Amino acid sequence: MISIKDLSFSQKLRDGKHQCIINGIHCSVERGACVTIIGPSGGGKTTLLRILAGLEHDYEGAVDIDGASPLRAQEEGRIGFVFQQPVLFPWRTVRENIELPFEVKGKSLASNVIGEMLKITALEKYASYHPYQLSGGMQSRVAIARALVTEPDLLLLDEPFADLDEFNRERMNLELQRIWMNTGATMFFVTHDLVEAVFLADRVIVLSSKPAQIYQEFQVNFPRPRTPELMECPEFDSLLLRVRGSLRKATKLHAQQENCL
Amino acid sequence: MNNSQIDNLLPAVLRLLSTHATDFIVPGVVLACWEIAVRLFNIPRYLLPPPTEIFNLIIAQFPLLFHEAGITLLEAILGFALGCGAAFFTGSFFGVWRLVERAAMPMFVALQAVPLVAIAPLLIIWLGNGLGSKVVMAALICFFPMTINCATGIKNTSPEMVDLMKMVGATPFQLYWKARLPSALPAIFSGLKISASFSVIGAIVSELAGADKGIGYQILSSSYRTDTPMLFAAVFFAAASGIGFYQFVCFIERATFRKMGLTHRE
Ligand SMILES: Nc1ncnc2c1ncn2[C@@H]1O[C@H](COP(=O)(O)OP(=O)(O)OP(=O)(O)O)[C@@H](O)[C@H]1O
Numbered sequence: 001m002i003s004i005k006d007l008s009f010s011q012k013l014r015d016g017k018h019q020c021i022i023n024g025i026h027c028s029v030e031r032g033a034c035v036t037i038i039g040p041s042g043g044g045k046t047t048l049l050r051i052l053a054g055l056e057h058d059y060e061g062a063v064d065i066d067g068a069s070p071l072r073a074q075e076e077g078r079i080g081f082v083f084q085q086p087v088l089f090p091w092r093t094v095r096e097n098i099e100l101p102f103e104v105k106g107k108s109l110a111s112n113v114i115g116e117m118l119k120i121t122a123l124e125k126y127a128s129y130h131p132y133q134l135s136g137g138m139q140s141r142v143a144i145a146r147a148l149v150t151e152p153d154l155l156l157l158d159e160p161f162a163d164l165d166e167f168n169r170e171r172m173n174l175e176l177q178r179i180w181m182n183t184g185a186t187m188f189f190v191t192h193d194l195v196e197a198v199f200l201a202d203r204v205i206v207l208s209s210k211p212a213q214i215y216q217e218f219q220v221n222f223p224r225p226r227t228p229e230l231m232e233c234p235e236f237d238s239l240l241l242r243v244r245g246s247l248r249k250a251t252k253l254h255a256q257q258e259n260c261l
Numbered sequence: 262m263n264n265s266q267i268d269n270l271l272p273a274v275l276r277l278l279s280t281h282a283t284d285f286i287v288p289g290v291v292l293a294c295w296e297i298a299v300r301l302f303n304i305p306r307y308l309l310p311p312p313t314e315i316f317n318l319i320i321a322q323f324p325l326l327f328h329e330a331g332i333t334l335l336e337a338i339l340g341f342a343l344g345c346g347a348a349f350f351t352g353s354f355f356g357v358w359r360l361v362e363r364a365a366m367p368m369f370v371a372l373q374a375v376p377l378v379a380i381a382p383l384l385i386i387w388l389g390n391g392l393g394s395k396v397v398m399a400a401l402i403c404f405f406p407m408t409i410n411c412a413t414g415i416k417n418t419s420p421e422m423v424d425l426m427k428m429v430g431a432t433p434f435q436l437y438w439k440a441r442l443p444s445a446l447p448a449i450f451s452g453l454k455i456s457a458s459f460s461v462i463g464a465i466v467s468e469l470a471g472a473d474k475g476i477g478y479q480i481l482s483s484s485y486r487t488d489t490p491m492l493f494a495a496v497f498f499a500a501a502s503g504i505g506f507y508q509f510v511c512f513i514e515r516a517t518f519r520k521m522g523l524t525h526r527e
């Protein structure tokens with residue numbers, strides 16, 4: 001269970017002023033749920049994930065990850081984070097990049113784990129390539145593989161499929177769903193793609209623009225495992241439309257605020 | 262060398278000359294002008310000897326000059342190893358701990374601007390005119406630029422990479438060894454390249470301040486004898502030593518980057 005109570009965060013700017021980025025987020029997420037987060041660009045989604053990951057410390061309010069602070073959970077290696085950029089090590093091959101978490105922990109790994117992960121992300125042929133030899137989408141798949149391979153309790157994904165084409169994205173969504181169902185991890189998934197957001201979610205959270213607040217939440221109750229056919233059914237479409245409308249209002253709100261200033 | 266080897270060698274040399282022909286145009290023209298000017302204006306050879314004479318002297322005195330250059334190069338390499346080795350530790354220290362860096366870096370940047378070669382005579386007084394003073398001079402002159410390069414490289418590791426290492430639960434040493442050090446390698450190698458040429462300069466300056474062997478000693482003693490052709494020949498060997506050492510470090514750099522699977526982009 002992850003609980004976020006009255007979370008606020010401000011970033012100190014260079015001129016000494018503080019800029020409020022998150023302003024009172026309150027939610028709790030049961031273990032094993034998939035929460036997708038959408039919201040206008042620059043709204044504070046990445047910042048929220050960084051707080052959950054224990055990478056930002058100066059927040060107000062309380063964050064609890066299965067009974068531990070984010071920093072504790074991070075140090076115990078229970079959190080997998082796919083950053084908005086792939087962040088690959090250029091001197092390591094694809095395989096070596098995926099192996100990094102094991103190497104760091106000094107754990108020996110079952111030989112098939114990496115192979116399995118390479119297969120899922122369709123990178124088998126590129127195992128011995130270096131990152132500069134890969135396309136952007138391939139690089140982001142390596143980053144995903146690296147985060148999934150240790151089977152963390154909490155998965156934070158920051159627009160992981162932004163660089164993929166429609167159908168590779170669909171395939172990766174299905175694979176992600178499968179892995180997530182197998183591991184029982186709790187998942188926070190940030191995306192700008194609404195279809196993806198609704199397809200994966202148990203719950204869609206729409207954030208307002210900066211300073212971020214929860215604008216609206218949607219429960220998504222379609223049975224799992226979900227298949228691509230789901231996207232063609234009318235219930236899915238009507239939910240998608242409602243989410244879309246909500247995001248539009250959340251963004252408009254921002255535009256009005258800007259005008260007032 | 263038998264005839265057939267010479268037959269093979271000649272085309273190879275010709276090919277080399279033809280591919281690098283443009284490289285020789287400017288030095289060739291300069292040397293030709295020099296030769297002509299010296300002969301045309303009857304410049305006394307103790308002022309400016311013609312290149313052909315210097316060339317003949319280099320051939321004639323090759324064993325001696327080669328030996329002396331070897332001594333200088335040994336001093337430079339030992340100093341290089343000592344200075345860069347020490348700088349690697351201080352630089353890593355500075356790069357990892359912000360506080361240490363903020364306290365000590367300004368002093369280092371200031372010290373880098375001090376012409377350290379000025380203390381060469383002092384080192385001779387302290388350490389005698391043997392190997393020691395030369396090695397220490399070369400080490401000192403390498404130390405500051407290398408420290409600054411190493412510290413900058415380590416410090417400038419991308420913050421995303423540092424965050425990633427935290428997420429996978431890396432210890433501070435693993436963070437240094439697996440992320441910071443490899444990303445600092447380009448900066449470290451540019452420090453090593455600067456140091457390679459600096460170390461040869463340091464060794465020669467120290468020899469000029471007091472020595473009984475080495476290429477600097479040859480430069481000094483031929484100037485006392487007003488043996489200008491010999492002085493030119495010695496300077497030629499000094500230059501060749503510096504360039505050779507620098508190129509060697511470049512070679513190591515390329516080999517390292519190739520081995521790490523990084524294409525070497527300049
Ligand atoms: N290091 C920083 N210093 C100052 N301000 C920052 C810093 N990092 C982020 N911000 C500010 O915080 C706000 C939220 O940034 P964040 O990266 O969380 O947005 P986001 O919702 O992830 O946007 P996107 O969808 O474009 O990725 C931005 O408006 C940005 O100006």
Ligand SMILES: [Mg+2]
Pocket residue numbers: 045046047084158
């Ligand atoms: Mg973001």
